[in-house]
Amino acid sequence: MTNKYHSDxxxxxxxxxxTPSLQDSGNLAAVTGIITATSKPSIADYTANLTTxxxxxxxxxxxxxxxxxNIHIDSFGGEPAATRLCxxxxxxxxxxxxxxxxxxxxxxxISWDLTDGQFNxxxxxxxxxxxxxxxxxxxxxxxxxxxxxxTCTTGWASFPLEITHKGLAQVSANFTxxxxxxxxLHFLPLxxxxxxxxxxQSDISSKLSxxxxxxxxxxxxxxxxxxxxxxxxxLGIMSML
Numbered sequence: 181m182t183n184k185y186h187s188d189x190x191x192x193x194x195x196x197x198x199t200p201s202l203q204d205s206g207n208l209a210a211v212t213g214i215i216t217a218t219s220k221p222s223i224a225d226y227t228a229n230l231t232t233x234x235x236x237x238x239x240x241x242x243x244x245x246x247x248x249x250n251i252h253i254d255s256f257g258g259e260p261a262a263t264r265l266c267x268x269x270x271x272x273x274x275x276x277x278x279x280x281x282x283x284x285x286x287x288x289x290i291s292w293d294l295t296d297g298q299f300n301x302x303x304x305x306x307x308x309x310x311x312x313x314x315x316x317x318x319x320x321x322x323x324x325x326x327x328x329x330x331t332c333t334t335g336w337a338s339f340p341l342e343i344t345h346k347g348l349a350q351v352s353a354n355f356t357x358x359x360x361x362x363x364x365l366h367f368l369p370l371x372x373x374x375x376x377x378x379x380x381q382s383d384i385s386s387k388l389s390x391x392x393x394x395x396x397x398x399x400x401x402x403x404x405x406x407x408x409x410x411x412x413x414x415l416g417i418m419s420m421l
Contacts, residue, residue, distance in 0.1 A: 238337020
């Protein structure tokens with residue numbers, strides 16, 4: 181005698197590929213810039229519009245973007261000479277990072293995360309960079325911004341990507357970083373019968389796992405000014421119909 185499970189159950193196998201890659205503004209300071217304002221200006225000194233694509237499958241959700249800024253300070257000048265370059269970073273009109281740089285003749289780096297509701301997918305994120313000095317002037321020769329599906333956190337607290345699924349899944353991914361640290365990625369099935377996969381390397385592939393709800397991709401780095409990001413995700417999923 182047959183029953184529904186043995187006679188009617190069918191399998192549906194799908195492949196989901198998502199390639200968010202990395203967005204790079206290039207050097208926005210085509211020639212050396214001289215910053216002389218002593219308070220936050222009303223108009224941004226530099227602006228970039230960076231677009232990360234939206235996943236084509238609605239089951240795949242981007243939960244976090246990371247952005248990174250590099251400003252190369254050539255020198256401090258003036259009488260008396262400046263000692264600090266202050267910055268404010270606005271993303272889509274809202275300040276997301278602020279502080280000051282003081283290293284002359286060097287790259288000055290900052291990274292920050294954007295979480296649900298703070299970023300656009302499929303449309304540009306407008307990043308405005310406002311600069312001013314404590315006194316005197318600052319000469320800069322590089323202003324560059326990057327954006328990716330990722331994080332600058334150094335712990336396992338963030339998960340930039342999540343897929344909703346019930347059934348079997350196998351995942352392969354390539355991830356890397358802009359910076360000098362070591363990125364790490366693991367997959368954590370929530371409410372699943374599978375154990376966690378983890379790697380500190382640029383490519384990772386999981387064994388076939390049973391997912392019962394969602395699978396999150398946790399990412400971390402070892403240096404807080406790095407941008408650790410997912411370059412490509414390939415998901416092979418099987419559902420029982």
